[in-house]
Amino acid sequence: MNNTEKWLSNYILSCRNIRTLSERTLQAYSNDIRSWFQFLEQEEVAPEKVNRDIARLYISSLTMRQLSPATINRTLSSLKGFYQYLEKRGDSSGNPFTALRSQKNPSTLPVYLTNREVEILIDESEGNSFESLRDKTLFELLYSTGCRVSELCALNADAMKNDRILIRGKGGRQRFVFIGKSARDALSAYLPVRQEKLRSMGKGEKKALILDYRCDRLTTRGVYYIIQKYLRKTGLNRKVGAHAFRHAFATELLNEGADIRVVQEMLGHASLSTTQVYTHTGIERIRQVYRRAHPHGRERKRNHRSTVV
Incomplete structure (x- = not known):
């Protein structure tokens, strides 16, 4: 070497x-x-x-x-x-890149799924087969927890503690995410079928929660392919991946009035500025708050009667 x-x-x-x-x-x-x-x-x-x-x-x-x-x-x-x-x-006398500045990223709105679109994908995954139950669990967990796809793929079957999961995120930061009732119901239906799948494949016990068709841990690329399959089946003309569920999770919380710092904690963001990206769909709500709260933001009734000077 x-x-x-x-x-x-x-x-x-x-x-x-x-x-x-x-x-x-x-x-x-x-x-x-x-x-x-x-x-x-x-x-x-x-x-x-x-x-x-x-x-x-x-x-x-x-x-x-x-x-x-x-x-x-x-x-x-x-x-x-x-x-x-x-x-x-001591292998280099200096850092030649220290003085070089980062380039400015163009400001673009993130691609996300609406609540209705998420529901359409979840409804399409209904079924009793291993793949259907796994896919529904996958979608429900992505939407219910706001996890990164890599965090979800890394989950083990014993990670669930009542209604929450301890996640080890970027930089080793740990946080709790919560599992809603729909996601818990999906898990309850999936786990027995997962066990049966392992037995039928002669694989023994596996740590991974979300399995692929060979009973190995599902990869992030595998999640992408699953999402693309359902987008085609439902006719949703959207170029999105698993991160769109995370956007939908954060957007819905913020639109319903959740404190942005609480959302930051749930997403596992080190910086609040990262979380603020998810406020893009709340512009109309912010406009409404402004119009209600600011004296010059309210619509004024115009007096159409002519004034004689």
């Missing part, structure tokens, strides 16, 4: 054990840093000898490739963290 691979392997291990980043994030960081190594090889520059000009040239090359600001910013974050790690270990 050469130095670069050794540094990368140790850095990713550090991110996993100390920063407790998700496997998806670790894979993205690893890909970003490997792409950087390939660039340095083409430029014939050693990773530990990089200066700010080389770093700026690389970020410019990503822009020229028309990568999204979000991808470029993640790459910048990956490389800043990597060189900070090398600097602390």
